[in-house]
Amino acid sequence: MGNLGRVIRRALCALAGLGLAAAALAGPAAAEGRIRIAEQYGLGYLPLHVLRHQKLIEKHGKELGLDVTVEWVQLSGGAAMNDALLSDSIDLGSAGVGPLLTIWDRTKGNANVKAIAALNSMPLFLTTTNPNVKTLKDFSDKDKIALPAVKVGVQARVLQMAVEKEFGEGTFDAFDKLTVSLPHPDATAALLSGSSEITGHISGPPFQYQQLRDPKIHKVFSSYDVLGGPHTFNLIWAKEAFRAKNPKTYRAFLGALKEAMDVINADHSAAADIYLTQNRGDLDKAFVISILNDPDNRFTVAPARVGAFADFMHKVGAMKNKPASWQDLFFEDLHGETGS
The missing domain is CATH 3.40.190.10 (Periplasmic binding protein-like II)
Incomplete structure (x- = not known):
């Protein structure tokens, strides 16, 4: 396993x-x-x-x-x-x-x-362990993004809004296929362990800040940028x-x-x-x-x-x-x- x-x-x-x-x-x-x-x-x-x-x-x-x-x-x-x-x-x-x-x-x-x-x-950060990912356009089908609830949670909605902002009207659900449902503590543990199966995570405090203390994890975007403010x-x-x-x-x-x-x-x-x-x-x-x-x-x-x-x-x-x-x-x- x-x-x-x-x-x-x-x-x-x-x-x-x-x-x-x-x-x-x-x-x-x-x-x-x-x-x-x-x-x-x-x-x-x-x-x-x-x-x-x-x-x-x-x-x-x-x-x-x-x-x-x-x-x-x-x-x-x-x-x-x-x-x-x-x-x-x-x-x-x-x-x-x-x-x-x-x-x-x-x-x-x-x-x-x-x-x-x-x-x-x-703010909610999208973080990743994939060094090749700088923007949403760099994600591929090999990446998996952890969320507490796929498609329906606030993290899922922020991702959909970010995708539509990046790729254009009507593309909001293009990344749904990349998402998996995991509680924040488990998703954070997966990223920190260097899991090849979970390469991204949208969470919230303190998890995103905890992740960014590790040099192999970086931020792709903040939801404040997506929404235009707090x-x-x-x-x-x-x-x-x-x-x-x-x-x-x-x-x-x-x-x-x-x-x-x-x-x-x-x-x-x-x-x-x-x-x-x-x-x-x-x-x-x-x-x-x-x-x-x-x-x-x-x-x-x-x-x-x-x-x-x-x-x-x-x-x-x-x-x-x-x-x-x-x-x-x-x-x-x-x-x-x-x-x-």
Whole structure:
């Protein structure tokens, strides 16, 4: 079995375990005072790590006269996140812009899933170990690009947008055949090991920065170049019914999320400690702080360029419904923010 085979087998075993974890949370929609939240891998989910570590949801619940029980599960990829939400295995799902737009479109007029808030604005890098690849035009059928979810995740949409920008209108899916689905940790391990089977990866912090510390890995593009500037990477969303039936729990979560943003932006050192504690990784603290200090990485509840993703997905037929503005995608609690 090659490196890719071993990586995929490990990923499948991990996902099987995550499936059991999600199943353990399955059941009726949560009652007021209980909330089930799914998170993913990476520094983009730092606001969730902070509010989890500091029990901020519980704190804000008490301020509202409510004892809140919080249950957590970790999933990989937007498709798994949305399936868990629609099956009522979780109450809040978190992933990239692509999966949000997919589930918003799919449930419009029914479950009415909307975003609660953005979690950040962060660039996504396409990295590669192939020294001959300087631009997208240099990739060949021998290359394989790892993504957490092919065709549907935010990384997949960024790649499609980049391909169309490079090769012209209507070519957006030309690279889909080069993509394979792997969780970020496994794809990063494959690149760092020099795998001949995985030669590219679109990820996010901290994985892309970790990869670029290795001299045999280089950056092909940043999503900020593709989108024309900073854009939202991750968001968190819920069904309209959860918000309606659990108003205090919902308010406690949103208040906790905003406080978590304040914690991160006020003290990068403390935020790095929390990230390392929650993730039990082998990254050094100084490295994590350097990522947080990068002005391209912003922790904010306000969305950025979400509309650009929606326009693209509607154009290529990935969405039936086109939002009139970014506010259509979010519950009204956030409509006062300056977003796009």
